[in-house]
Amino acid sequence: MPTDASGLLSELIRFDTTSRYSNLQLIEWVREYLAGFGLTSRLTYNDDGSKANLFARIGAEDLPLIVLSGHTDVVPVDGQDWHYPPFELTAGGDGRLYGRGSADMKGFIACVLARVPDFVRLAAEGKLAQGIGIALSYDEEVGCLGVGRMIDALIADGVDVAGCLVGEPTSMKPVIAHKGIAHYRCVVKGRAAHSSLTPHGVNAIEFAARLITHIRKLADAEAAFGHRQPLYDVPFTTMQTGLVRGGVACNIVPADCEFMFECRWLPGDDPQRLVASVADYAATLEQEMQAVAGEAQIRIEPVVYSPAFESDPSSSIRRYVASLCGCEGGAGVAYTTEAGLFSQAGMPCVVLGPGSIEQAHRPDEFIEVAQLQACYDWLGRLADELIQPR
Numbered sequence: 001m002p003t004d005a006s007g008l009l010s011e012l013i014r015f016d017t018t019s020r021y022s023n024l025q026l027i028e029w030v031r032e033y034l035a036g037f038g039l040t041s042r043l044t045y046n047d048d049g050s051k052a053n054l055f056a057r058i059g060a061e062d063l064p065l066i067v068l069s070g071h072t073d074v075v076p077v078d079g080q081d082w083h084y085p086p087f088e089l090t091a092g093g094d095g096r097l098y099g100r101g102s103a104d105m106k107g108f109i110a111c112v113l114a115r116v117p118d119f120v121r122l123a124a125e126g127k128l129a130q131g132i133g134i135a136l137s138y139d140e141e142v143g144c145l146g147v148g149r150m151i152d153a154l155i156a157d158g159v160d161v162a163g164c165l166v167g168e169p170t171s172m173k174p175v176i177a178h179k180g181i182a183h184y185r186c187v188v189k190g191r192a193a194h195s196s197l198t199p200h201g202v203n204a205i206e207f208a209a210r211l212i213t214h215i216r217k218l219a220d221a222e223a224a225f226g227h228r229q230p231l232y233d234v235p236f237t238t239m240q241t242g243l244v245r246g247g248v249a250c251n252i253v254p255a256d257c258e259f260m261f262e263c264r265w266l267p268g269d270d271p272q273r274l275v276a277s278v279a280d281y282a283a284t285l286e287q288e289m290q291a292v293a294g295e296a297q298i299r300i301e302p303v304v305y306s307p308a309f310e311s312d313p314s315s316s317i318r319r320y321v322a323s324l325c326g327c328e329g330g331a332g333v334a335y336t337t338e339a340g341l342f343s344q345a346g347m348p349c350v351v352l353g354p355g356s357i358e359q360a361h362r363p364d365e366f367i368e369v370a371q372l373q374a375c376y377d378w379l380g381r382l383a384d385e386l387i388q389p390r
Helices: 005-014 024-035 102-124 147-156 195-200 204-225 272-290 316-325 339-344 369-386
Strands: 041-045 052-058 065-071 096-098 131-137 161-166 175-178 180-189 238-246 256-265 297-306 331-333 349-351 366-368
Touching (some): 005 024, 005 102, 024 052, 024 131, 052 147, 065 102, 065 316, 065 369, 131 147, 147 339, 161 316, 161 339, 180 204, 180 272, 204 238, 204 256, 256 272, 339 349
Parallel strands (some): 065 161, 175 331
Antiparallel strands (some): 041 052, 175 349, 180 256, 180 297
């Protein structure tokens, strides 16, 4: 097996771990790689056993851990215009390595795995004052669904996590806060009718549209009058509708419409106040619908919830990052990571990793070789910090 970051990344990219597929082949490959250095991995599975998280520790059992965390799943390539094979790492001759997940976030995982021989050597020599944990998760891209089971297992086992580095692509610049995200499904049930008899039906699309307009008004109010935090690239809480389905034919009053909407909120904000407003207006619309068709209804279902995140400035991981990056603060971003769930569980976090978030989810996703090297070097300096008395 390769042990350099580029070679390891090439191996990781070969596994098509799009969220709709299993990640078990990649997880088993990593487990075998770690076993080659004498490390034991613990897997936690999803309900049907088709996906797994992996956790391994380096260092004495009684040492508090600095956890290096990454997700193994990637977004689809469907409908994207790729000029390179997405599941084969390709050097473009421009200092870039192309492939799905190269930036988001198999590049970070490759750097961590490349440093394992050094981490294991330091542990064998008894030099680590804090241990190192390796945490790989599933289904981050569809709502941070997998990592919670790993966190629960760590808590159940009494693992002492002093800090967590979530290696999302930040161009190796620390992110110390991000918004939370929640997705909701709204199902509108009306009554079908021939379009020449529209008053006899209840048009589910039109009532959904009124509710979508209400969501837009809430979003506009937040943008104009809501709390603002200049730390963030989008400095206010946002809402938007991202998916709509409904109708059968143009001459049929549609009985069904379904849409998805999301909210991304600042730390300290309460997204439920906005969702409650949507639910209250939905109840008003439902009464209007039922005046024509008693069976009509509007149902709102939570689908995804991942909390907002703010880093603890007094944590050891913040001190390490400040020392190694030569900075005291960091950025706040609108996208969401697993740091919110680690932090909610009492595990202090910083988000920092190689590659640019601007490349994530795009065709011809790439990571610069210089970014891989910068991350590999940074992890080496982190190891040096961990052998110093604290």
